[in-house]
Amino acid sequence: MLQNHAIAVVCSSNQNRSMEAHGLLSKKGYSVKSYGTGSVVKLPGRAAHQPNVYQFGTTYEDMYQDLMKKDPHLYTQNGILNMLDRNRRIKACPEQFQKAKEEFDIIFTVEERIYDAVLEELESRGTASYRPVQVINLEVKDNHEEATLGAFLLLKLCETMSRVEDLENEIEDIIQDFELHNGRTLLHTVAFY
Incomplete structure (x- = not known):
């Protein structure tokens, strides 16, 4: 199996x-x-050439909170906060x-x-x-x-x-x-x- x-x-x-x-x-x-x-974790930012960049090992929770501070409307609208919410329920951080x-x-x-x-x-x-x-x-x-x-x-x-x-x-x-x-x-x- x-x-x-x-x-x-x-x-x-x-x-x-x-x-x-x-x-x-x-x-x-x-x-x-x-x-x-x-080499790093990239999430979409306000513009295509300005991604949000994190180190591997940064928790999904920390990324979620960071984006909530930056622009909750944008990151809700583009689905990033929903994705991070799913991720943090699966495991702690990207590896x-x-x-x-x-x-x-x-x-x-x-x-x-x-x-x-x-x-x-x-x-x-x-x-x-x-x-x-x-x-x-x-x-x-x-x-x-x-x-x-x-x-x-x-x-x-x-x-x-x-x-x-x-x-x-x-x-x-x-x-x-x-x-x-x-x-x-x-x-x-x-x-x-």
């Missing part, structure tokens, strides 16, 4: 896409953690994938550059145990609607993967079937710890 597998979901800032999937998969009983690969010590069986990414960053990080660690990890990318645009859709697609993928006896030998068939039925292309690599 996939419920026994350790799953990670990775986006850039560990705010929207990874947290939406983290929340949904967790509710469905999967053992899941979420991360970001960015950076590069600092994660856990080993996972499956790592989902939501953008090709994040997929590349995860593979680069795993490769830079070197292989100690030669334990395989399935790294799968599903492109998800970074907006609230797409994050919700992406979370449901990842859940669908997890449910399919849960039904197989030998994930390593059946993963390619699962991916092909998913692509065919959902009209989405996945990237997939087996990496090693």
Whole structure:
């Protein structure tokens, strides 16, 4: 059963896409953690070139309070406060994938550059145990609607993967079937710890 597998979901800032999937998969009983690969956490600001920037480890609560002080109307209207409220109910703060010590069986990414960053990080660690990890990318645009859709697609993928006896030998068939039925292309690599 996939419920026994350790799953990670990775986006850039560990705010929207990874947290939406983290929340949904967790509710469905999967053992899941979420991360970001960015150097800092960025949230939209008053202008596109003026994001709100936080360090990884800053709590979702602190970000929420900071934005409430800055402009509660703007950050309510654009959904950021609602997103942070959801996030703080799932875990304390955004975490950076590069600092994660856990080993996972499956790592989902939501953008090709994040997929590349995860593979680069795993490769830079070197292989100690030669334990395989399935790294799968599903492109998800970074907006609230797409994050919700992406979370449901990842859940669908997890449910399919849960039904197989030998994930390593059946993963390619699962991916092909998913692509065919959902009209989405996945990237997939087996990496090693």
